[in-house]
Amino acid sequence: MRYTFKIAGEMVSIAPRSLADELVLAIGDEDYAIAFDHERDGRCTLDINGKRFESWVARDGDDIFLKIDGQYIKVTAFDPRSLAAGSAEGEGSVRAPMPGVVIEVLVAEGDEVVEGAKLMTIESMKLQSTVTAACDGVVRSISVAAGSEFNKDDVLVEIEGHPSPSDA
Template structure:
């Protein structure tokens, strides 16, 4: 299984697997053997392919803050289910959960949809995700088309108001 972590503004794909008593992580295209040692007060040690690093770690909800070698990093795990569902930009709008490109449009303006209907397929970092309707409604305005690139939080689809 692959996981996605956001470190600063960069997304990193990580695939863990174990070999006998070792943990091996594939990070991007590189593989490394990993050993963790958690100390008290947030002090930790990680050994990557035999090279040891001390760091301090603190959690705030799902976010992890790390201080290593005088630098600070915020690490956030990205839930693939939440990312694929899309984030709501406001009542009646679906925004992009991550930057990417539109691969397939599955609705048109004026179409009626119900909660869970597929609206469009996006691709981000070679991973395709389906954006689904978060409620029943009528598609009002579509802001993207096949091949369109978008940024995180850009509005993709708006729904008509039920005044």
């Protein structure tokens, strides 16, 4: 299974290759052997492919803040279900990954959002997940409200994407 993280502003796909004797992660097209020793005060010794780093780590919700070798890095973990819920078909059509009910709508029409921004919380089969924006843009319409039910593939939110500088 692949997981998606936003690391220092860049979306990165990571897949565990081995969890046996050592943790090996496929990050992009490269494999990295990772070992770490985490202390209660946030200090962490991190070993990446045999290179040792003294670091600090703190967590705030889905965000992980790292200080490695004097550099600060923000890492945001994305739940695979939320990415599926936020996947787009066409420009900015956020569709339901499964039938369910809306728990909470977190944006309003006219709001500017960035890719990965939380749009709403949904529940399906007693499991709550977050629907996220699939692109940067402006929320043009919201097809559901808190408490409303929806079917698989229903459009939940429409986002009008911002044109890239090369399109202008």
